Amino acid sequence: MRQGILEIFLESDMAVSQQHIEATLTKQFERVDRITVYRTLKTFEQKGIIHKAIDGTHTPKYALCTDNCSEHAHHDAHAHFHCDDCGKTFCIEEVSPPKVNAPKGFVVKSTHLVMNGRCDNCQD
Numbered sequence: 001m002r003q004g005i006l007e008i009f010l011e012s013d014m015a016v017s018q019q020h021i022e023a024t025l026t027k028q029f030e031r032v033d034r035i036t037v038y039r040t041l042k043t044f045e046q047k048g049i050i051h052k053a054i055d056g057t058h059t060p061k062y063a064l065c066t067d068n069c070s071e072h073a074h075h076d077a078h079a080h081f082h083c084d085d086c087g088k089t090f091c092i093e094e095v096s097p098p099k100v101n102a103p104k105g106f107v108v109k110s111t112h113l114v115m116n117g118r119c120d121n122c123q124d
């Protein structure tokens, strides 16, 4: 099951939702336990294998990390692009979120940069 989930990430060039993973696994395995999928995603995230791709939608999506990430240490702060036409979310690794100064008394833990519009597959 874990291997199957990992393969979905390796084969995908976009961020995937848990729903997409479950649907894909259903074609391979007879029974897909949602809790197992959820737990595996959490474990992968903790181990620095995948990260949450914040895309401004209500559906959490995950994408494969770069080699820079290790257990409990993600170093892949980058922008994410959400396509309004096909609904896919992509990692934009060459764009980093800007350093922002929070007002006095606020402590910034993370900053997310989300772009939306039309992806290159949807241009024509």
Ligand SMILES: [Zn+2]
Pocket (backbone or CB within 6 Å): 048, 049, 050, 051, 065, 066, 069, 073, 074, 075, 076
């Ligand atoms: Zn990461």
Ligand SMILES: [Zn+2]
Pocket (backbone or CB within 6 Å): 083, 084, 085, 086, 087, 088, 118, 119, 120, 121, 122
């Ligand atoms: Zn698109």
Ligand SMILES: [Zn+2]
Pocket (backbone or CB within 6 Å): 051, 052, 053, 063, 078, 079, 080, 090, 091, 092
């Ligand atoms: Zn990403």
